[in-house]
Amino acid sequence: MTSPNDRNDDGGVPVPTTPAGASSTAPAEYPPAAPAGRGMFGNQGTGDVSGYGGLVRQRKPIEEATRPYGSYFDEVRDALEEAYPQFGDAIEKVVVDRGELTLHVRPERIAEVCQVMRDDLSLRFELCSSVSGVDYLGADERRLHVVYQLTSMTYRRTVRLEAAVSAEDPHLPSVTAVYPTADWQEREAYDMFGIVFDGHPNLTRILMPDDWEGHPQRKDYPLGGVPVEYKGAEIPPPDRRRSYQ
Amino acid sequence: MTTSNYATERETTEGKVFTVTGGDWDQVVSGTDPINDERIVVNMGPQHPSTHGVLRLILELEGETVREARSVVGYLHTGIEKNLEYRNWVQGSTFVTRMDYLSPIFNETAYALAVEKLLGVTDEVTERATTIRVLMMELNRISSHLVWLATTGMELGAINMMLYGFREREYILDIFETITGLRMNHAYVRPGGVAQDVPDDAIRKIRDFLTLMPKKLKEYENLLSGQPIWIERTTNVAVLDVTACLALGVTGPVLRSAGLAWDLRKTMPYCGYETYEFDVPTHTDGDVWGRYLVRLAEIRESLKLVEQALDRLKPGPVMVSDKKIAWPAQLAIGVDGMGNSLEHVAKIMGQSMESLIHHFKLVTEGFRVPPGQVYVGIESPRGELGVHAVSDGGTRPYRVHYREPSFVNLQALPAMAEGGLIADVIAGGASLDPVMGGCDR
Numbered sequence: 058m059t060s061p062n063d064r065n066d067d068g069g070v071p072v073p074t075t076p077a078g079a080s081s082t083a084p085a086e087y088p089p090a091a092p093a094g095r096g097m098f099g100n101q102g103t104g105d106v107s108g109y110g111g112l113v114r115q116r117k118p119i120e121e122a123t124r125p126y127g128s129y130f131d132e133v134r135d136a137l138e139e140a141y142p143q144f145g146d147a148i149e150k151v152v153v154d155r156g157e158l159t160l161h162v163r164p165e166r167i168a169e170v171c172q173v174m175r176d177d178l179s180l181r182f183e184l185c186s187s188v189s190g191v192d193y194l195g196a197d198e199r200r201l202h203v204v205y206q207l208t209s210m211t212y213r214r215t216v217r218l219e220a221a222v223s224a225e226d227p228h229l230p231s232v233t234a235v236y237p238t239a240d241w242q243e244r245e246a247y248d249m250f251g252i253v254f255d256g257h258p259n260l261t262r263i264l265m266p267d268d269w270e271g272h273p274q275r276k277d278y279p280l281g282g283v284p285v286e287y288k289g290a291e292i293p294p295p296d297r298r299r300s301y302q
Numbered sequence: 303m304t305t306s307n308y309a310t311e312r313e314t315t316e317g318k319v320f321t322v323t324g325g326d327w328d329q330v331v332s333g334t335d336p337i338n339d340e341r342i343v344v345n346m347g348p349q350h351p352s353t354h355g356v357l358r359l360i361l362e363l364e365g366e367t368v369r370e371a372r373s374v375v376g377y378l379h380t381g382i383e384k385n386l387e388y389r390n391w392v393q394g395s396t397f398v399t400r401m402d403y404l405s406p407i408f409n410e411t412a413y414a415l416a417v418e419k420l421l422g423v424t425d426e427v428t429e430r431a432t433t434i435r436v437l438m439m440e441l442n443r444i445s446s447h448l449v450w451l452a453t454t455g456m457e458l459g460a461i462n463m464m465l466y467g468f469r470e471r472e473y474i475l476d477i478f479e480t481i482t483g484l485r486m487n488h489a490y491v492r493p494g495g496v497a498q499d500v501p502d503d504a505i506r507k508i509r510d511f512l513t514l515m516p517k518k519l520k521e522y523e524n525l526l527s528g529q530p531i532w533i534e535r536t537t538n539v540a541v542l543d544v545t546a547c548l549a550l551g552v553t554g555p556v557l558r559s560a561g562l563a564w565d566l567r568k569t570m571p572y573c574g575y576e577t578y579e580f581d582v583p584t585h586t587d588g589d590v591w592g593r594y595l596v597r598l599a600e601i602r603e604s605l606k607l608v609e610q611a612l613d614r615l616k617p618g619p620v621m622v623s624d625k626k627i628a629w630p631a632q633l634a635i636g637v638d639g640m641g642n643s644l645e646h647v648a649k650i651m652g653q654s655m656e657s658l659i660h661h662f663k664l665v666t667e668g669f670r671v672p673p674g675q676v677y678v679g680i681e682s683p684r685g686e687l688g689v690h691a692v693s694d695g696g697t698r699p700y701r702v703h704y705r706e707p708s709f710v711n712l713q714a715l716p717a718m719a720e721g722g723l724i725a726d727v728i729a730g731g732a733s734l735d736p737v738m739g740g741c742d743r
Contacts, residue, residue, distance in 0.1 A: 154674050154675075155419055155420070155422070155674060155676055157675075157676060157677065159675075183548050184548055184551060184553075185551060186551070186677075186679060186686060186688055186705055187677065187688050187690060187703070187705035189690050189701075189703035189705075190703075191675075191692050191700075191701045191703075192701070196694075204675070204690060204703075206677050206679075206688065206690065206705070208679075210548075210562075210564060210569070213569055213570060215570075215677070215679075217675075217677060236549070236551070237549045237550055237551075237713075238549065238550050238551025238552075238710060238713065239551075240713060241375075241709060241710070241712075241713050242709075242710070245709075249383075262376075263375060263376055264375070264376040264379040264742055264743075265376065265379065266376075273381065273384060274383065274384055274701075280388075
C-alpha cells in the first residue's frame with residue numbers, strides 16, 4: 058500500500074493514491090499544485106479525510122488567443138506591431154481572457170514595449186495603473202511574473218503586459234524612465250518577490266523593514282507561525298493547520 | 303573658576319539677567335554662516351499629527367524652504383495581500399475592508415467586482431445589489447471627503463472644521479451601522495452581492511441625511527471659502543499639473559483639480575454608473591485650493607447619486623441566485639448580534655440535511671473560482687483603486703494585489719513639496735488625502 062505522502066511526479070498529473078486508514082475510495086491526497094494551494098491538510102499521514110472534497114483541481118494551461126480577438130484588442134496588437142518592429146521577438150504570447158487583453162512580453166524588452174505603448178499615437182497608454190508581482194511556483198519555470206496594467210486615457214482602453222523571470226535570475230529592465238509612477242510599485246515588487254528591476258533609481262525595500270530577509274509574498278516563503286498552546290493542546294501554525302480547501 | 307567666566311549678570315526691572323559667554327562658543331558660532339550653510343534634516347513623523355497616520359517624511363531644509371523631501375512608508379504594513387491567500391474567497395472581504403479604513407466599501411466593492419469577473423457572474427449580480435453598492439459607495443465617498451475636510455482643516459488651523467467634519471461623518475457611520483452592523487470594517491459587499499438587505503430604518507436615515515447635508519455644506523463654505531487664512535494657505539500651494547499627475551500616476555480629485563476630468567465612473571463605468579446623472583467637478587489651478595473645491599463639489603454630486611440610487615431601490619434579491627456561490631444564510635440581528643437568521647438555522651438543523659451539508663461546505667471550503675487573472679479599477683475617493691486578482695482554480699485567492707491610490711499618489715509628495723515652504727508640506731500632503739492603512743496594506 059502506498060503511503061498518502063508518496064507523490065506521483067508524472068508531470069504533475071493528479072493520480073489518486075490509496076488512502077491510508079480511510080475506507081472510502083476517495084483519494085487521500087493529490088500532489089499539491091503549489092505549497093500555498095496544498096490540497097487537503099497540513100497534517101499528513103493520519104488518514105483523516107473528513108472535510109475533504111475529493112475534487113480534482115483542473116489546471117488549464119493559458120491558451121494563446123486566436124484572431125480575431127474581438128473588442129479593441131486587434132487594433133492594439135496591430136498598432137503595436139506596426140510601431141514596434143521587434144514585435145515578433147518581444148511578444149511571446151497574446152492572451153484574451155474574460156474580456157481582458159494580456160501581452161506576454163520577453164522580460165528584457167519590457168521597457169521598450171512600454172515606451173512604444175506610451176508614445177505611439179495610435180496606442181497612447183499614458184497611465185501605468187499598476188505594477189504587481191505574481192509567483193507561479195511550480196507551474197512555470199520562469200515563475201516570477203511582473204504584471205503591468207496600462208491605461209489609455211485617450212482611447213479609454215486597458216491592456217495588461219506580463220513579463221516572466223526565473224527566481225535564479227530575476228532581472229528585467231525598470232520602466233521608471235517611461236512611467237515614473239512605477240517607482241514605488243517596482244520597489245514593492247522587489248520587496249515582496251525579489252524581482253530586480255535594472256535601472257531603477259533606488260531599488261530598496263518599501264513596505265518591509267530594510268533589514269528584512271527574504272521576500273514574503275513568494276509562495277515558498279515560510280509563514281513562520283508559532284504553535285499556539287490552548288488548554289494543554291498545541292495548535293500548529295496556520296500553514297500547518299488542518300484546513301478545508 | 304568664577305561664574306563670571308561663563309555668565310555675566312546684570313540687574314533689570316525683571317530681575318537678574320545672565321549673558322552666557324565663554325568656552326569656544328564664539329568660534330563655533332562664527333564658523334558657520336547661518337544663512338547659506340545651514341541645511342538641516344528634519345525627520346517628520348512617523349508619529350506626527352499632520353502626517354495622516356504613520357507616514358514619515360525626511361525633509362532637508364534651508365531656512366524654512368524645503369530643498370529635498372523623501373517619504374518613507376511601510377509602518378502600517380499588515381500583510382493583508384499575503385493573508386488573503388490563506389483564506390477563502392468570501393473571507394477576503396473581511397480583510398480588504400481594513401486596508402483603506404476611510405473607504406471600506408470601495409475596497410470591498412473592488413474586490414467583489416474582481417471575484418465576480420473571475421467567476422463570470424458579473425451580469426448575474428442583481429440590480430438591487432448593484433444599486434445598494436452604489437448607494438453605499440457614494441455615502442462612503444461623502445464620509446471620506448468629510449474626514450479629509452476635517453483633518454486638512456485641523457492641519458491648516460481651522461479646528462472647527464475638524465469638529466464639524468467628524469460630526470457629520472458620524473451620521474453616515476450611523477447609517478452604515480444600521481445597514482451593515484458595523485461603523486467601519488463592514489465586510490458588507492461580498493462576492494455575488496451584499497451581505498444583507500437594507501432595512502427600512504436606514505432608508506429613513508439616509509433621507510434625513512440628504513436634507514441635512516446640503517445645509518452643512520453651506521456652513522463649511524461659509525467657514526472656509528472666504529476665509530483669508532484658508533485662502534492664503536491653499537492658493538498656489540503644492541501645484542501639480544496634469545503632466546506631473548499622469549507621470550506620477552496620480553488620479554482622483556488631485557488629477558481633476560489640475561483640469562483633467564478623469565473619473566472612472568464616467569470614463570470606464572462599472573456598477574451601472576453610466577445610467578446615473580452626475581457631473582465630474584474639475585478645477586484648473588492644480589493647487590490645494592482647487593482640490594478643496596473639487597472635493598466639496600464631489601460631495602454634492604455624491605448626494606445626487608445617493609438620491610437617485612434611493613429612488614431606484616426596488617425590492618428584490620441582493621445575492622446572485624447561483625447557490626454554488628451565494629452565501630447560504632440570510633443574516634439577521636438576533637439577541638446576540640448579527641448572525642444566521644432563525645429561519646435558516648431551523649431549516650438546516652431541523653428540516654433539510656442537504657441544506658446543512660451545503661451550508662457547511664460553502665462556509666468551510668468556500669466556492670471554487672476558475673483559474674485566470676483579472677484587473678478591476680474603480681473610482682475611490684482618492685483615485686483609481688485597482689484590484690489585480692489571480693485564481694489558480696482553488697477555493698482561495700492565489701494572489702490579490704491592490705493598486706492603492708494612497709500608495710501611488712504619495713509618490714507625488716516630493717514633487718509638490720520641494721522648493722516650497724515647510725508649512726506647505728503639510729498642506730500639500732494633506733491635499734493628497736493619503737490613508738496609510740491603504741498605502742501600506
